[in-house]
Amino acid sequence: MINLLINYQKVSVQEGTTVLAAARKLKLNIPTLCNHDDLCVAGNCRVCLVEQKGARTLIASCATPVLQGMEIHTNTLKVRNARKHVVELLLSEHRADCTKCYKNQNCELQSLANDFAFGDHVFLDLVEDHKYNIDRSSPSFIKDDSKCIRCQRCVRTCSELQYVSAIAVANKGAHQKISSFHDRPMSQVVCTNCGQCVNRCPTGALVEKTYIDQVWDAIYDPDKHVVVQTAPAVRVALGEDLGYDPGERVTGKMVNALRQLGFSSVLDTDFSADLTIMEEGTELLLRLKKAMVDGDKKVSLPMFTSCSPGWIKFIEHKYPEFLPNLSTCKSPQQMFGALAKTYYAKKRNIDPSKIVSVSIMPCTAKKFEADRPEMRASGFKDVDYVLTTRELAVMIKQAGIDFRNIEEAKYDSIMGDSTGAGVIFGATGGVMEAALRTAYEIVTGREVPFRNLNITPVRGMDGVKEATIKIEGCVDAWKFLEGAELKVAIAHGLVNANKIMKLVREGKAPYHFIEIMACPGGCIGGGGQPIPTNMQIRKNRMKAIYAEDEHMVLRKSHENPEVIAIYKEFLEKPNSHKSHELLHTHYVERDNY
Amino acid sequence: MENKGLNKVDLIFEKIEPKEVLIKAFKMSSAEIIQNMLDSGLKGRGGAGFPTGLKWKYTAAEKSSEKYIVCNADEGEPGTFKDREILERVSDKVHGGMAIAGKAIGAKMGIVYLRGEYRYMLPKLMIELDSFHKMIKEIGYDFNIEYRMGSGAYICGEESALFESIEGKRGEPRNKPPYPTVSGVFDKPTSINNVETLVTAMMIIQHGAKNFTQYGTKDSRGSKVFSVSGDTPTPGIFELELGMTVQQFVNVFGDGDTKAVQVGGASGFCVPRKKFAETIIGFEGVPTGGSMKLFNSSRSMYNLLHNYLDFFTEESCGQCTPCRVGCQQLLKGVEKVKKGEAKSTYLNELMKLADSMKIAAKCGLGQSVGNAFKSIVGNFREEIIY
Numbered sequence: 001m002i003n004l005l006i007n008y009q010k011v012s013v014q015e016g017t018t019v020l021a022a023a024r025k026l027k028l029n030i031p032t033l034c035n036h037d038d039l040c041v042a043g044n045c046r047v048c049l050v051e052q053k054g055a056r057t058l059i060a061s062c063a064t065p066v067l068q069g070m071e072i073h074t075n076t077l078k079v080r081n082a083r084k085h086v087v088e089l090l091l092s093e094h095r096a097d098c099t100k101c102y103k104n105q106n107c108e109l110q111s112l113a114n115d116f117a118f119g120d121h122v123f124l125d126l127v128e129d130h131k132y133n134i135d136r137s138s139p140s141f142i143k144d145d146s147k148c149i150r151c152q153r154c155v156r157t158c159s160e161l162q163y164v165s166a167i168a169v170a171n172k173g174a175h176q177k178i179s180s181f182h183d184r185p186m187s188q189v190v191c192t193n194c195g196q197c198v199n200r201c202p203t204g205a206l207v208e209k210t211y212i213d214q215v216w217d218a219i220y221d222p223d224k225h226v227v228v229q230t231a232p233a234v235r236v237a238l239g240e241d242l243g244y245d246p247g248e249r250v251t252g253k254m255v256n257a258l259r260q261l262g263f264s265s266v267l268d269t270d271f272s273a274d275l276t277i278m279e280e281g282t283e284l285l286l287r288l289k290k291a292m293v294d295g296d297k298k299v300s301l302p303m304f305t306s307c308s309p310g311w312i313k314f315i316e317h318k319y320p321e322f323l324p325n326l327s328t329c330k331s332p333q334q335m336f337g338a339l340a341k342t343y344y345a346k347k348r349n350i351d352p353s354k355i356v357s358v359s360i361m362p363c364t365a366k367k368f369e370a371d372r373p374e375m376r377a378s379g380f381k382d383v384d385y386v387l388t389t390r391e392l393a394v395m396i397k398q399a400g401i402d403f404r405n406i407e408e409a410k411y412d413s414i415m416g417d418s419t420g421a422g423v424i425f426g427a428t429g430g431v432m433e434a435a436l437r438t439a440y441e442i443v444t445g446r447e448v449p450f451r452n453l454n455i456t457p458v459r460g461m462d463g464v465k466e467a468t469i470k471i472e473g474c475v476d477a478w479k480f481l482e483g484a485e486l487k488v489a490i491a492h493g494l495v496n497a498n499k500i501m502k503l504v505r506e507g508k509a510p511y512h513f514i515e516i517m518a519c520p521g522g523c524i525g526g527g528g529q530p531i532p533t534n535m536q537i538r539k540n541r542m543k544a545i546y547a548e549d550e551h552m553v554l555r556k557s558h559e560n561p562e563v564i565a566i567y568k569e570f571l572e573k574p575n576s577h578k579s580h581e582l583l584h585t586h587y588v589e590r591d592n593y
Numbered sequence: 594m595e596n597k598g599l600n601k602v603d604l605i606f607e608k609i610e611p612k613e614v615l616i617k618a619f620k621m622s623s624a625e626i627i628q629n630m631l632d633s634g635l636k637g638r639g640g641a642g643f644p645t646g647l648k649w650k651y652t653a654a655e656k657s658s659e660k661y662i663v664c665n666a667d668e669g670e671p672g673t674f675k676d677r678e679i680l681e682r683v684s685d686k687v688h689g690g691m692a693i694a695g696k697a698i699g700a701k702m703g704i705v706y707l708r709g710e711y712r713y714m715l716p717k718l719m720i721e722l723d724s725f726h727k728m729i730k731e732i733g734y735d736f737n738i739e740y741r742m743g744s745g746a747y748i749c750g751e752e753s754a755l756f757e758s759i760e761g762k763r764g765e766p767r768n769k770p771p772y773p774t775v776s777g778v779f780d781k782p783t784s785i786n787n788v789e790t791l792v793t794a795m796m797i798i799q800h801g802a803k804n805f806t807q808y809g810t811k812d813s814r815g816s817k818v819f820s821v822s823g824d825t826p827t828p829g830i831f832e833l834e835l836g837m838t839v840q841q842f843v844n845v846f847g848d849g850d851t852k853a854v855q856v857g858g859a860s861g862f863c864v865p866r867k868k869f870a871e872t873i874i875g876f877e878g879v880p881t882g883g884s885m886k887l888f889n890s891s892r893s894m895y896n897l898l899h900n901y902l903d904f905f906t907e908e909s910c911g912q913c914t915p916c917r918v919g920c921q922q923l924l925k926g927v928e929k930v931k932k933g934e935a936k937s938t939y940l941n942e943l944m945k946l947a948d949s950m951k952i953a954a955k956c957g958l959g960q961s962v963g964n965a966f967k968s969i970v971g972n973f974r975e976e977i978i979y
Binding site for chain 2: 081086126175
C-alpha cells in the first residue's frame, strides 16, 4: 500500500492509483474535464492540477500515480490561480452561447465556469479568430467545432471503445482540431453514428440531431395519428434525466408521460423485440437445418444479430464479406415501424399516410437507421422520427409534467404487449438470452435448463462472452439437432465486436450465433442515453433491466399474446413471405478507408 | 559566482580514432561508465540539463531485455544549429557515444531521430553509419543504429513526443511519469540524449572524467557548442568553456551595440544589456542548448516577442489547454496592447498567465513559453506598449 498525504490527511491506496482517485477516497473533490472513467488517461485539459510538495510544476492528478510519502495540496493559491486560468482559457476558445445551447445546464464546462470563472473574464475571445465549421451532415448528430475544447474524449471513445476512429486530432497549435478523415463531412466517413462520442462530450460540440420540434408539430397536427414506441433500455435510464438515481425503473411513469405529451398511441418496442426473436430464432434454426441436414455448404454461419444499427454500419464498412452472416431481420424499431403503417393501420382503420411513427431510443444510430432507404417497406418511411432518451426527457420537461409524482400507466394495444424476453434486449447478452429461451423450447419442447429462465453465462459486462448449450431431447421436427452443442458468443462495444470479427475472419470462431451490440453494455449504454454514462451507471441500468424481466408475467417471446395474434391474423408464420417483405432487409457494402 | 571568462575550446570537433575509445569503453563495466559520467558532472546539452550519468543509471537499473538509446537530433530550437554541424563533421563520435551509452544502460539498439529539414545529410550519414557498423563488428560488439526522420514539428524534439513520432503516432508529449528511463520508445526503458551530449560522453571516456571537470564551473561542467547568430560580425559555431558571463560573450561576439541577447532560443531567456555583467551562461544562470542570438538597438523587441509567440502558437501540439490557448492569448494580447486596443495594464494579466503556463502546461514547450515572454516584457515593457 502507498501512504500519502492529501491536504494534510493521510490516505493509503494501492500502488498505481492516481492522485485523483486517492483524493476521491478522502471525499475531496478535484474538478476534472478530459478525464472519463471509461477512457484512458489523457491529462490534457489541466483542470485537475494539484500541487505536489517539492515538484517544480503542478501535476495533473488524473495522470499522476501516487508515490510513497507524497504530499499533495489541492487548494493552494497556486492551484486556484492556475485552475482559474485554465478554465478561463477554455472558455475563451469556446463559443459560449449557453442560453441557445442544447447542452445548457448539462455541460461540464458550464459547471466549471460556474465554480471557477464567474464574473468578468480576463481573456480575449478567440472564437472569432477561427473559421469554425458546424457539421450537420449526419442524420444522428451535429459536430460544432466552435464549442469544442479539445479534451479528446470523443477521439478516445471512438478509438478505444469503438475501434472506429471516425474522428481524430488534426493540425497543431492554434489550428489543432478534432477532425474526420480528410476533413470530410461526418456522413461521408467511416462513422457508425453510435453516439458514444456524443455521450462523452463535456460541452455542446457533439450533440444528437434533435427532432423534438418536428414531433411536437406532428402531435399538434389534427390530421396526424402519432404512434410512439419505446425501446427496452429507455425505461431504465430516462429517470436519470428527471431526478432519479441511475437504475430506477420508470416504465409506468414514462408511459403516462408520453400519453400526456399527446401521443395518440403509446406502444412498446418490446413487442417487436419479441417478434424479432420469432423471426431471428427461426432464421437461425433454418440456417442450422440447411447446414446440418441439407449439407448446404453455402449457409452463412455463424449468424450475427442485426438489432444494433451502429454494428450494422460497422460491419458494412469493415467486414463486408460477412454481410451474408447477418440475420436479415430488421431491428425491432424498424419491424415496429413497418407494422405501424400496415398491420396497426389496418386494425385501427387509419390511413397509413396519416400515421406519424415516432420512436424513443437509447441510441443515435437509430436516427440513421430510420433514414436508410431500405426502411420503407410499408410504402412510407417506416419510422418518421427517432428521439433519444435525452430528447424525451426534454419534452417531458417542456410539457411541465411532474414526472416524479405522476401515476403509472400501461401501454396501449395493439403492439403494446411485451415479455421479459423483449425487455432484456436492452442489455448485452439479452438478445441471445431471449433467443435461447424461445429456440430451445421450439426445438425441445422444454424450457431452457437454467434456473428461473436466467441464462447467466450470457449476462454481465465482460467484453466478449461465450456459452455452449447442449441440445437434448429434441422434438421430432428438430431431431437432427439432437446432442448438438450450440455455441454462442456475445460482444458489446465495437472494439469487442472487432475482436470477434477478427476471429471469424481467421476462421477461429467456432460459434453458431453471435450477438453484437455497438455500445458498451448494450443499449443501456447507448449513445442516446442520459449523460453521464459510465461503468457503474451501466451496471445499475443493467440490474434494472433484469429486474424488469423478473417482474414480467410472461418471459418468453413466443408467449407474447400479441405476437401470437399477429402471426395468426397477418404474418402467418415466422419467415413467411409477408414477414420477409416487412420485417427483413438487406445490407450494403460500404467503403473502408 | 564562479566566472571562467570566455575561453575557446576544441574538443567536440577534434578528430579522434573512435575505435580506440570504443574498445576502452567496452572493456569498462556498465557501472564504471556511468560512474565516469556522474563524476564528470555532465548535464544534458539539449537545454534541459538533466545529469547524463543519472539518466543512464536509472535506465541501467530497469530490468528489460529490450532497451533503447535514442539520439535526439531534432534540433528545432530557433537559433540552434550546432547539432547539424556536429553530425556533418563528427558523426562517428555521435554513433560512438550511442554505443557507449548502449553499453552503460544495456541497450543493443540505437535510434537517431533526425530533424526533417536535415534530410539532405542522410546519404552521407548512411555511409558513415555503415563504417561505424563495420567497426563495431570488428571490435566484436553488438550494437545497431537506425535513423528515423522527423517531419518538421518542433514539438517532436520533446522526448516523449519524439517517441510517439518514432512509433508512427501523432507527435504529442506523454504524461510523466512514467519517465523514458522506465518506459520510453516502444514502451521500453530508453535513454534519450542530445547529439552533443553523446559526443561529450565519448570524450569523457577518452580523456577521463577528471580532465573534463577542469572545464566549466561547479554547476556547469565542461565546454559547450554555441550557435551564434543575430547582430554579430561573427555568426557561426563556437565551442566555449562554460562559465562566462553574457558580458564576456558580448565583448567577443557583439557588434558594439548589443542591447539584448536571447539565450536558449525561443524557449530561453532574453538578457537585457543592464544584466549582461551579472548573468552567467550556464545552469547557475541562464542555461542554453546552444542558441545565442544577439540583438542591437535597431531591433524591435515587440517584433521579437511577436515572432516567438507566433512560433509557439503554431508549434504547440495543441493538446493541453495552457499551451494551446495560452499561446494564442499571449500573442493576441500583446497585439491588442500594441494597437492600443487593450490597456497597458493588460500586460500584467498576461504576465500572470505566463506564470500559470509555466506550472500548468503538460510539457517543456508550454512550460517554457513564459521564459521568453516574461523576460522580454519584464525588461522591455515600453517597447511592447509603444
